[in-house]
Amino acid sequence: MSVRVHSAPWVLTGGPSTPVAERGSATSNRGERDGAIADGAIALDGNTLLAVGPRAEVEARFGKAERLDAVILPALVNAHLHLELSHMKGWVAGGEGLPAWIQLFVAARPRTREGEPEQAMAMAAEDLVRAGVAAVGDITNTLASLRPLAEAGIAGTLFHEVFGFAPSRFEASLAAARAARAAAGAPPPGLRIVESPHAIYSTGAAALEALLRGGPGSLHLAEDPAERDFCATEGGGAFGRMYASLGAHFEELRVAGRSPVAAVAAHLRPHHLAVHCVDLDDEDVALLAATGATVVLCPRSNSYIVGRLPRLEALLAAGVPLAVGTDSLASSPSLAPLAELALLWREHPAVPAARLLPLAWNGAAVGASHVGRLVPGAAPGVLAAPFDVARVDDPFEYVVSKFGGEERAFTWLARQSPASPLTPDSSDRSSR
Numbered sequence: 342m343s344v345r346v347h348s349a350p351w352v353l354t355g356g357p358s359t360p361v362a363e364r365g366s367a368t369s370n371r372g373e374r375d376g377a378i379a380d381g382a383i384a385l386d387g388n389t390l391l392a393v394g395p396r397a398e399v400e401a402r403f404g405k406a407e408r409l410d411a412v413i414l415p416a417l418v419n420a421h422l423h424l425e426l427s428h429m430k431g432w433v434a435g436g437e438g439l440p441a442w443i444q445l446f447v448a449a450r451p452r453t454r455e456g457e458p459e460q461a462m463a464m465a466a467e468d469l470v471r472a473g474v475a476a477v478g479d480i481t482n483t484l485a486s487l488r489p490l491a492e493a494g495i496a497g498t499l500f501h502e503v504f505g506f507a508p509s510r511f512e513a514s515l516a517a518a519r520a521a522r523a524a525a526g527a528p529p530p531g532l533r534i535v536e537s538p539h540a541i542y543s544t545g546a547a548a549l550e551a552l553l554r555g556g557p558g559s560l561h562l563a564e565d566p567a568e569r570d571f572c573a574t575e576g577g578g579a580f581g582r583m584y585a586s587l588g589a590h591f592e593e594l595r596v597a598g599r600s601p602v603a604a605v606a607a608h609l610r611p612h613h614l615a616v617h618c619v620d621l622d623d624e625d626v627a628l629l630a631a632t633g634a635t636v637v638l639c640p641r642s643n644s645y646i647v648g649r650l651p652r653l654e655a656l657l658a659a660g661v662p663l664a665v666g667t668d669s670l671a672s673s674p675s676l677a678p679l680a681e682l683a684l685l686w687r688e689h690p691a692v693p694a695a696r697l698l699p700l701a702w703n704g705a706a707v708g709a710s711h712v713g714r715l716v717p718g719a720a721p722g723v724l725a726a727p728f729d730v731a732r733v734d735d736p737f738e739y740v741v742s743k744f745g746g747e748e749r750a751f752t753w754l755a756r757q758s759p760a761s762p763l764t765p766d767s768s769d770r771s772s773r
């Protein structure tokens with residue numbers, strides 16, 4: 342065992358939500374508050390975390406630390422992207438709403454040249470690593486993103502989309518998805534593939550329900566007010582006109598309801614991701630909260646396509662589990678989840694950075710529960726965010742504003758690994 346010990350003015354312990362209430366007051370006299378340890382340290386064996394806690398305690402057990410002028414924090418999660426669209430960066434103009442954007446997207450995609458997606462995906466996967474990402478929720482139609490994600494050492498879930506309004510079209514899509522999955526072979530440790538619906542405006546009600554009943558999945562939901570019209574009018578509004586102009590017709594549309602959230606809430610479970618959730622009324626927020634599903638916010642994409650931002654305060658107040666994603670490079674300038682949080686932080690001055698950063702630590706939302714929190718015995722991926730100032734008073738704000746707002750590259754202290762050489766029994770709890 343070759344142990345490395347790093348200390349820093351701040352160590353953030355992570356977790357999907359502010360863990361201070363769970364930890365109680367016992368930690369407050371040890372320099373820890375709200376998941377932040379002042380003058381903290383970590384001990385690592387390879388990629389496995391041996392201990393995290395106050396520097397004095399970790400040094401007493403593992404020896405003198407190498408002092409870093411930085412914030413040490415768990416690696417991050419991008420819970421919604423489409424890696425396979427990376428080559429389409431700058432191809433599709435936004436600002437006219439989702440139906441118009443989809444039409445431009447459909448028109449632009451055939452411009453794709455052979456080999457272009459693979460090249461762009463490899464570069465985008467490297468960018469994810471530079472942005473501190475250790476796990477993703479990646480949307481794919483082709484499974485082509487499996488290889489670049491695996492090669493970059495990224496964990497998480499590939500949500501393999503199955504489309505089709507008409508039952509015959511859906512069955513064909515499902516068969517094609519299963520054939521592609523069989524051909525792709527078993528995913529490497531840490532990555533899983535699940536069949537997933539796309540959105541209420543692209544999947545018939547019966548198929549949507551069957552896919553959601555089948556287990557974990559991800560659904561684009563309430564991204565644009567046009568979805569509300571589409572549900573309320575059973576196929577009308579701007580989406581109805583879009584399908585008409587594309588020459589598409591659907592035989593069995595019954596995704597109907599007061600709103601897109603109301604149309605699917607009965608089928609949403611805690612293992613589902615509801616992505617975007619921009620066009621929500623109060624009733625929708627309450628419905629979502631009751632499902633336990635995780636809402637994935639992609640505010641830069643929403644701002645680009647729809648010109649609106651999600652109702653962050655309402656979602657936080659309702660206790661809706663949250664995560665953050667970037668959407669694809671076709672609608673977002675980068676794949677850095679913290680850049681999304683920096684936008685939310687600027688637009689919602691009343692929400693402290695300490696409440697936002699946990700959105701980027703929700704590994705469980707993408708089936709990678711070892712990512713996003715510093716738990717001894719696990720290998721979550723550990724980052725350092727170096728200082729360019731003498732002193733940092735709020736480490737959450739420093740990370741969100743500098744490493745999110747300016748997209749500075751993180752230093753990796755350890756990479757994620759789903760399997761750890763240590764058993765849970767040997768994990769260190771003494772520093773908690």
Ligand SMILES: [Zn+2]
Binds near residue numbers: 668
């Ligand atoms: Zn998306």
